[in-house]
Each structure stands twice: as structure tokens, then as C-alpha cells.
Amino acid sequence: MSQNPENLVEQVKKTTKNLSRPPLEKWHPELSGDMDLRISRDGQWIHKGEALGREAIVKLFSTILRREEDGQYYLLTPVEKWRIQVEDTPLLAHSLKVEGTGEQQIIKLTTNVGETLEVCNEHPLEVGSYEDSGQPRPIIRVRHGVDARLTTAAYYDLAEHVVEQTIDGNTVLGVFSHGNFYKIGQGG
Incomplete structure (x- = not known):
């Protein structure tokens, strides 16, 4: 398991091939940890201090993003759950x-x-x-x-x-x- 955005993209693509939107309501993995990913107030997705350069990754990540009852935001796959930081709204x-x-x-x-x-x-x-x-x-x-x-x-x-x-x-x-x-x- 990895905090690498490209690895998460591959996991999601494998598990959602024929779906229009990932079934987040069915995914409940244990917390994998904190990812060095922050969404700034102006909508920039910043990974390890650098803006995510590929728009396709940001679009995909927006479909696997969930805010839970604790008020925190998480990127989910069927087997991973990474907490990220959001300054205002994602x-x-x-x-x-x-x-x-x-x-x-x-x-x-x-x-x-x-x-x-x-x-x-x-x-x-x-x-x-x-x-x-x-x-x-x-x-x-x-x-x-x-x-x-x-x-x-x-x-x-x-x-x-x-x-x-x-x-x-x-x-x-x-x-x-x-x-x-x-x-x-x-x-x-």
C-alpha cells in the first residue's frame, strides 16, 4: 500500500472498471494513515507541496473522497483509507x-x-x-x-x-x- 497518487488511481481503476462512480458507501477499510495531500481554499490539490499536475487524477480523487462523521476527509479504495487536509471545501x-x-x-x-x-x-x-x-x-x-x-x-x-x-x-x-x-x- 502506498501514499502515491498513481498507485491509488490504479487501484480504483481496477475495482471500478464498469461503474460510473465508485461505490464508496460499500467501502469501509481501516485507516491507512495521513496522506500529504491538501486541498487549498482556492481548489488546488497539493501533494507533498506540489500541485497535482494531472487533471484526470484530481477528477478521479474527487469521486473517491468522503467526509465522515468526524468531520475529516478521506480518499478511499476498497482496501485503503487515507486522511487528507481540506482548507474549506474540497x-x-x-x-x-x-x-x-x-x-x-x-x-x-x-x-x-x-x-x-x-x-x-x-x-x-x-x-x-x-x-x-x-x-x-x-x-x-x-x-x-x-x-x-x-x-x-x-x-x-x-x-x-x-x-x-x-x-x-x-x-x-x-x-x-x-x-x-x-x-x-x-x-x-
Whole structure:
């Protein structure tokens, strides 16, 4: 077993040949250790101080990444589990597109690894805030506890679709997607 990204890639390819996405929910290996891999706030995947040069490796690693109940992030294969460091969210979401209008509109975002997600029950949108600055922290759930943070441009694009709703007697701001209302903030 190795912390080498190329070795992990080969393991995953062997076990997921005919699958569109690795079955992480079925993989529960013991912790192999800590890998010297860090995902920076700006979405860079850095292994041993160097950016991972192959985009294909980053895309594959994004499919074997899981955030567990302890709040830590792990790269998984059927036989290995490596803890990695993530500064904010492991993925970024950009290129917001909206299809339709009103309550039935569909909001789509593309991640920095090329996956398009629709804001829905499976990929909910949530806007929290950073504790240190109070700045908004808009995220969309990808899968397995992994989130993608909306880039500033995507967040501004999202703001163009905000509407007011009254919920429990309070005015709130948010957006609709797939018939669901996703709260962005308090109304005025």
C-alpha cells in the first residue's frame, strides 16, 4: 500500500472498471494513515507541496473522497483509507445556469472537476457564514458529505434569482430549484 497518487488511481481503476462512480458507501477499510495531500481554499490539490499536475487524477480523487462523521476527509479504495487536509471545501462550484422560471426553475452549477449538479434534494444549497468574518459561505452538497463552495461570481449570479418568501411569519430571501425553496438570508 502506498501514499502515491498513481498507485491509488490504479487501484480504483481496477475495482471500478464498469461503474460510473465508485461505490464508496460499500467501502469501509481501516485507516491507512495521513496522506500529504491538501486541498487549498482556492481548489488546488497539493501533494507533498506540489500541485497535482494531472487533471484526470484530481477528477478521479474527487469521486473517491468522503467526509465522515468526524468531520475529516478521506480518499478511499476498497482496501485503503487515507486522511487528507481540506482548507474549506474540497470542490468549487461555478457557471451557474437557470432553466425555467418561478418555483419550477432549475438551478445548475458546474464543479471545478467538470460535474454538473442541479440544486435539489440530492444536492441541496445552503448559505452559512464564515465564523471569523461573517462573510457568506454558499455551498452545494455533492455526495458522501463532500460540498462544493460557490465561487464569488456564481454567488452573484445566484443573487439575481433571489425572491422573498414568508415562512413562519418571517420574511426570508432565497431561491427556488426543483420546486424547493433554499434560504439565502433574512428579508428586509
